[in-house]
Amino acid sequence: MAHAHLALARAISRMERGEDVDLGSANANSAQVIGISGPPGAGKSVLTGRLVQQAGQQGLKVAVLAVDPSSPMTGGAILADRLRIPAELTSERVFIRSLASRGALGGLSRICYAVARLLENQGFDRIIIETVGVGQNETDILNVADTVIIVQSPGSGDEIQAMKAGVLEIADIFVVNKVDMPDAFLTVCNIKDVAASLKRPNWQVPVVETSALQGDGIEQLWQTLEQHLAWLKASDTRQQRRIRGWQHYLRYRVMEQLLKGLPLTEYAEKVASGELAEAAAVAALIKRSSEAQT
Amino acid sequence: MKEVDELETMTTEKILRVLLCNPGLDGHDRGVKVVARALRDAGMEVIYLPLRTTVEQVVEVAVQEDVDVVGISNLAATLVPICTRIDALLKEAGRDDVLITAGGTVLAEDKEQLRAIGIEGVFGPGSDVNDIIRFIKQQKAATAESP
Numbered sequence: 001m002a003h004a005h006l007a008l009a010r011a012i013s014r015m016e017r018g019e020d021v022d023l024g025s026a027n028a029n030s031a032q033v034i035g036i037s038g039p040p041g042a043g044k045s046v047l048t049g050r051l052v053q054q055a056g057q058q059g060l061k062v063a064v065l066a067v068d069p070s071s072p073m074t075g076g077a078i079l080a081d082r083l084r085i086p087a088e089l090t091s092e093r094v095f096i097r098s099l100a101s102r103g104a105l106g107g108l109s110r111i112c113y114a115v116a117r118l119l120e121n122q123g124f125d126r127i128i129i130e131t132v133g134v135g136q137n138e139t140d141i142l143n144v145a146d147t148v149i150i151v152q153s154p155g156s157g158d159e160i161q162a163m164k165a166g167v168l169e170i171a172d173i174f175v176v177n178k179v180d181m182p183d184a185f186l187t188v189c190n191i192k193d194v195a196a197s198l199k200r201p202n203w204q205v206p207v208v209e210t211s212a213l214q215g216d217g218i219e220q221l222w223q224t225l226e227q228h229l230a231w232l233k234a235s236d237t238r239q240q241r242r243i244r245g246w247q248h249y250l251r252y253r254v255m256e257q258l259l260k261g262l263p264l265t266e267y268a269e270k271v272a273s274g275e276l277a278e279a280a281a282v283a284a285l286i287k288r289s290s291e292a293q294t
Numbered sequence: 295m296k297e298v299d300e301l302e303t304m305t306t307e308k309i310l311r312v313l314l315c316n317p318g319l320d321g322h323d324r325g326v327k328v329v330a331r332a333l334r335d336a337g338m339e340v341i342y343l344p345l346r347t348t349v350e351q352v353v354e355v356a357v358q359e360d361v362d363v364v365g366i367s368n369l370a371a372t373l374v375p376i377c378t379r380i381d382a383l384l385k386e387a388g389r390d391d392v393l394i395t396a397g398g399t400v401l402a403e404d405k406e407q408l409r410a411i412g413i414e415g416v417f418g419p420g421s422d423v424n425d426i427i428r429f430i431k432q433q434k435a436a437t438a439e440s441p
Contacts, residue, residue, distance in 0.1 A: 003387035009360040017308065075309060076334035080342040082355065087344060090351045095358055100309075100339045 004092045008122060012097055015111045015118075018256055023114060024121035029238065031120040032229045033127045035145025037107060037167065040133025042151040043177035045084035046212040047221075048130050052089050052096075054222045060125040063095040065115060067108050069132045070100040077101075081130060095124065106140025107131035113144045113249045136166040143248045146238050147228045149221075151175045152191055154184040168194050171205055173224055179209040179217070203231050258289045310434060312363040315343040315352045317380075318372055325398060326367035332423035338430075349376060353383040356392060363430055369398040374407045381411055393433050397421065 011021050034051070036044045048064055055062040066081035079098035090096070099109040108131055119127050131141050141148055150171035174195050176188050188209060195205040206224055210217030232238040262285055270276040276284075314330050316323055323345055330340045341359050343352065356364050364384070366377055377396050384392050393415070396408060400418035408416050415429045 003357045003389070005358050006388050009358050013311075013360045070339075071334065071337075074335055074337040076337045077339045078330060078334050078342055079339060079359075083342055083344050087347045087351050090347075090354045090358075092354070096355075097358060098339075098341050102309075 005095055008095065008118070009097070011118060012099075012111075012115055015114060016099070016102070016109075021114075021118070023118045026121045027123055028121065029242070031116075031124055031127050032225070032232070033116050033120075033129060033144065033146045034225060035129050035131065035141035035148045036151060037131040037134050037138075037141045037148065037170075038151030038175075039135070039153075039156060042133075042153040042156075043210075043212045044130050044133070044151050045081045047149075047151060047175065047177065047210065047218075048081070048128050049085035049089065050212050050215065050218045051126075051128055051222065051225075052085065052094055054218060055126045056089070056094065061093060061123060062126045062128065063097075063119045063124040064128045064130065065097055065099055065109075065112055065119075066130045067099045067101055067112065067132050070102050072103075075102070095119070101132055104140070105138070107134045107138030108140045108144060110249075110252050112140075113245045116144060134167055139167060139170050140248075142170045143241075143245050146232055146241055147225060148172045149175055149225075151177050152187060153178045154181045154187045156187060169198065171195070171198065172200070172203070172228055173221075174205060174207045175210055175217075175221060176207060177210050177212055180211045180214065184209075201235065203228070258293075261292060262289055308438075310338045310363065310430065311341065311359060311361045312338050312365055312430070313341045313343065313352070313356050313359060313361040314365045314367065315347060315355075316345050316367045317347045317349050317352050318368065318370065318376055319346065320368055320370040320372070320398075321345060322369040322398070323367070325369070326365070329365065329367070329397065329423060329426060332427065333430075336427045336431075349379045349383060352380055353387055353389075356384060357387050357389060361392065362434055363393045363395060365395045365397065367398045368396070371399060371401060373398060373400060373404050377408055377413055378411055381413065391437065393430065393437070395426065395430065397426075 015021050036048055038044055052062050052064060068077055068079045068081060070077045077100035079100060081098055082096060101109050104110045112129055116127050129145060148170050150168060174191050176191055188207060192207050195207050198205045208217055208221045208224055210221060267281045267285055271278055271281050312333055314326050316326055330342055333340050343355060368376055373396055377394060381394055394413050395415035396413060397417040400416055405416050417426055
């Protein structure tokens with residue numbers, strides 16, 4: 001008998017290669033897609049493992065997409081998020097897939113949104129997407145997740161860092177992890193200031209304190225996620241986010257098709273050597289692309 | 295350079311996915327980490343598992359991650375039973391196409407016993423990582439060509 005997740009796993013690989021895959025439509029808008037983002041080493045993977053445990057205890061089917069960076073030099077990657085997720089959670093009831101970012105710079109792999117739809121249609125109730133360790137500007141998760149958790153840990157900067165635009169603005173829920181570390185209260189204070197400044201209709205962005213390694217604060221985080229799900233259902237936010245997600249995914253798919261087989265390197269060499277002006281190169285490439293389409 | 299036409303190359307190129315694991319009661323992960331780095335630098339995606347997993351967990355992960363290769367490290371003289379079991383479970387799960395390679399402390403009789411179940415890529419102490427990379431690429435290129 002073939003394995004339960006064999007076809008699903010194979011379908012995701014085909015999507016990574018840019019092939020067309022039927023995503024289905026059986027359970028549209030049935031899942032909560034939870035995005036977990038934050039800097040490297042903040043505890044995203046350990047938190048993910050804890051949330052998988054919680055979902056399992058509630059009898060929910062849960063899937064995880066864990067993204068790690070691809071090398072810009074070789075295309076290779078070390079996908080080690082599974083290292084932090086307890087091996088005993090590996091079972092047929094839990095589907096975990098590691099994805100390399102493959103050149104995408106927004107903290108995710110380009111296919112995450114479509115894979116989330118595939119998983120939703122296959123009946124997963126909670127889909128957790130863990131981004132690469134992010135800096136200040138990788139905010140693609142906002143276009144993929146229904147609920148965005150931003151994880152911070154103590155020692156990540158002063159209140160001026162917390163004032164900067166970018167990643168911190170996209171949180172639906174903040175987690176300050178490693179609260180058992182000294183000076184954690186300073187980080188909690190700074191993040192509470194940020195949270196208070198974020199304006200969402202009828203949703204005050206909460207700050208949850210956890211120690212994922214010890215397991216502290218996890219139940220509170222789970223309850224907060226449930227509250228956000230109720231809020232999503234009560235407003236049209238989830239629908240709006242899904243539309244925005246499709247917008248971004250469709251744009252990528254169209255670009256991929258248009259760029260297929262184009263000799264970008266050849267034209268780059270011509271522009272670099274001064275043989276061709278930038279505008280002329282762009283015009284020539286667009287012409288070749290439209291010829292290739294017909 | 296990848297940056298120049300990354301949309302092209304990063305999405306359509308077949309990138310090899312390799313699961314590296316160290317199942318059973320063995321705490322030596324120095325070697326497997328060196329191999330992980332080398333395979334990354336050779337352009338492969340390496341899924342890295344923690345120590346002390348079971349063979350059943352390894353196979354579950356191999357299926358979910360849709361890997362092309364499973365690399366098994368063992369320095370506790372239990373390479374043959376672990377490889378034999380993983381080979382059987384992968385076939386049971388419908389993944390008889392996965393290339394299995396083994397490394398670590400390879401006993402004199404291990405190589406022969408592993409070859410008997412079709413595991414040719416066995417890399418003992420002193421192996422050159424370039425030989426491992428070459429072996430994986432050659433094997434996967436050969437299977438990609440055959441129908």
